[in-house]
Structure formats: structure tokens, C-alpha cells
Amino acid sequence: MTDLIFPGQQVGEFSVTAISDGYLSASLELLSNIDPADACRRQKAAGQRDPTAIHINCYLVRGRGRTILIDAGAGGYKQWGGDLRTNLALAGVHPVEIDTILLTHAHPDHAGGLMDEHGAAVFPNAELVVHRREIGFWEDEDNLCRASERARGNFQIARQAFDTYRARLRSFDSGEVIPGIHAVPLPGHTAGHSGFRLDSGKHGLLVWGDIVHFPRIQIARPDVSIAFDQDMLLSATTRSRLLDIVSAEQLIIAGMHLGKAGFARIGRTAESYEIFDEP
Ligand SMILES: [Zn+2]
Ligand SMILES: [Zn+2]
Numbered sequence: 001m002t003d004l005i006f007p008g009q010q011v012g013e014f015s016v017t018a019i020s021d022g023y024l025s026a027s028l029e030l031l032s033n034i035d036p037a038d039a040c041r042r043q044k045a046a047g048q049r050d051p052t053a054i055h056i057n058c059y060l061v062r063g064r065g066r067t068i069l070i071d072a073g074a075g076g077y078k079q080w081g082g083d084l085r086t087n088l089a090l091a092g093v094h095p096v097e098i099d100t101i102l103l104t105h106a107h108p109d110h111a112g113g114l115m116d117e118h119g120a121a122v123f124p125n126a127e128l129v130v131h132r133r134e135i136g137f138w139e140d141e142d143n144l145c146r147a148s149e150r151a152r153g154n155f156q157i158a159r160q161a162f163d164t165y166r167a168r169l170r171s172f173d174s175g176e177v178i179p180g181i182h183a184v185p186l187p188g189h190t191a192g193h194s195g196f197r198l199d200s201g202k203h204g205l206l207v208w209g210d211i212v213h214f215p216r217i218q219i220a221r222p223d224v225s226i227a228f229d230q231d232m233l234l235s236a237t238t239r240s241r242l243l244d245i246v247s248a249e250q251l252i253i254a255g256m257h258l259g260k261a262g263f264a265r266i267g268r269t270a271e272s273y274e275i276f277d278e279p
Contacts, residue, residue, distance in 0.1 A: 006091055007262035009252055009278070012200025014063035014180065016207075016254060018262025019088055021056040021073025021081035024109055026213065028052060030227040033236075039217050039224075046216035054213055055259050056081045056109055060091060061198075064180060067093065068100045069123070070196060070207050071256055075113030077157060084113045085122065098123045100178060101165075103130045104209030105190040106138055106158035107228065110256060114161045121164050128165035131183070132173055134192025135162055186211060186242065188235030189228070197251075205252040205263075211239055213257045219243065219266065219275040243273045252278050 008017040028039040028051060043051035061068040076082030085095065101123060104110060116122050137143055138158035147155060162169055177183050177196070184195035189210045196207045212218040213226050222239040225232035246253055247266040258264055263278035 006087070007260075009205060009254075009263055011198045011203050011205045011252075012063075012180070014061050014198050014200075016198070016205060017060040017062075017091060018254065018260075019058045019060050019069075019091060020083055020260060021058055021075075021087070021109075021113060022083040023053050023055055024074060024078070024080035025050075025052045026054055026226070026228075028214075031214070031217070032225045032227075032232055034217065034221060034224045039214070042217050042220075043214065048216060054257050057254070057256050057258065057262055058084055058113070059207055059254050059262075060088070060093060061181070066099055066178065067097050068102060068178065068181075069098045069126070070102045070254075071104055071110040071209075072101060072113035072122070074109040075115065075122070076117070077108045077112035078153075080109055081113065095123050096125055098126045101126045101128050102177060102181070102196050103128065103134070103161075104186075104195065104207065104256065105193045106130065106134055106154075106161060107190065107210070108154055108157040110209075111161040112157055115164055119160065119164070126165070127168045127170055128161070129170045129172060129177055130162075131185075131192030131194045132171040134158075134190060134194075135169070135171055137191035138162070184208075186238050188231045188233075188238045190230050203252070204249060205254060206246060207254040208242065208246075209256055211242060211255060215255070215258055215264070215275050220269075220272050222273070247273060 006017045028036040040051045059070040073084040074081035182197045186193045198205045225235045229235035247268045253264045261277035
């Protein structure tokens, strides 16, 4: 079986492959600034059969002698996702081959797949690379005390991930995190939410993490945030600014919740933005 069944892009020396982890489900009532009925209408109009389904992608990056995974899916936490390992195998990659995991942020649908059902590291040889503020936020006792009941599980998963990979945990502040891959600060969704950018001549690709959860709603309406955004106002500002940049630069976008196509481009409309799947 080849990885031709998975969406992929080539950027210079790196190949980037979208690997599905499956789905989670989130109520449209969690969205701000939009009536749930309007949100539902937009989902249906865009051909989304289950308007509350959110697809989860991870990205496999190979090149320059590295085998890198960007985010690790939910790993079955709350019965979300859990398909990553099977799909990685279909792409011809065994977990021991992953040498680096770049984490956009430590929410459970991105970090849950780092541990197996016994709490052991799924990727025993991987260095886990995370923004310094992301680690600081989840490990802060005051932040845990302030958290709602729902958010407490998020702390547990993030802490478990950092503990499991502690001996090979590397934090970054900015700049090049791996030769050829730069971190891009995308504040608002979480304390250290970061994108990862690859460039080759005129071709650029940005893995933008959780800039959107419902792309068919939030690209046209960047002012719509979701309750998962720790700072909903800052998230909306970051989203708008980023859509401006990626549409102007015609960057290829990879996003953990962009859907099965895995890659997209953003265009400008008279009043807003639109999304096109990138073949
Ligand atoms: Zn998230
Ligand atoms: Zn997410």
C-alpha cells in the first residue's frame, strides 16, 4: 500500500502528508457571534452531512533525513479520533520511525494520541517540541484551580503528554524549530498556539493548527470563535490577520480541522474570505 491514498504536498525537500485521526463532534452552540441555526444552514449548504462533525488531521513531514509528525490526534480520548496509528501504517510509517513531534498546542484532540491506552509513549523515539508558554500554561497550578470541570480533563491530558515525553521534551519561543521549519505565533486559541511554516522559493505551506474548527463557517466569518478558544477575541483577531496574509501570499494551508482534503488555499471575496480545497 502506498501513501498515494493520502492527500499530500511537496514543498522543496519536504513532503507533507495529511493523516486522518477520525472525527470529534461539537455543538454549533459553542460558536460565538452566530446563531446556531445560521451556522447549521452554512454547514448544510457546504455539503457537510453531519453539521456538528469536526474532522481531525495530523501531518506527516518527511525530508532532510527527518520523519516528523505535526500533532498526534485524539487517540480515542472521549471516543474522538483514534485512527492515526492505523492510517500511519497505511502510509508505510511505523511509530518508532517518527523522530520529532511538533505540537501546535496541547488540547486533547492534538495530544491525546501521544499516549496509548496504557499511558505509554506511542512514539518512543520522538522528541516532543512545544511552545514554552504552552507547557507553562498547562503545568500552572493556579490555571488548573481556575479551570471549569470540562477544562480539567484538558489539563490532565496535556500534563500526561509532557510527563510521558519529559526526557525528550524541547520548548521553543520562536524561529526555526527544525532546519527548514519555522514556528509562527498564532495567539488566542491557547497560550502557546503555534503554526509551522515551510518555504521553498515561491512555494510556502503553513500548518495553522486550530485557526478554524468549522472552516465552512469561520473562513467567511472570521469573527466567529468557538468556546475552545481560550481568548475568543484574540483568536478572532489572529484569524482575520492570518486570512489576510495567507490569501495575499497564496500559501497552501494545512489545518487540523480543515477536513479530509487536508490542504486548502484562501481567497478574498468582496467582504470576506473563501476556502478552496488544494488538490
Ligand atoms: Zn485546540
Ligand atoms: Zn483541535
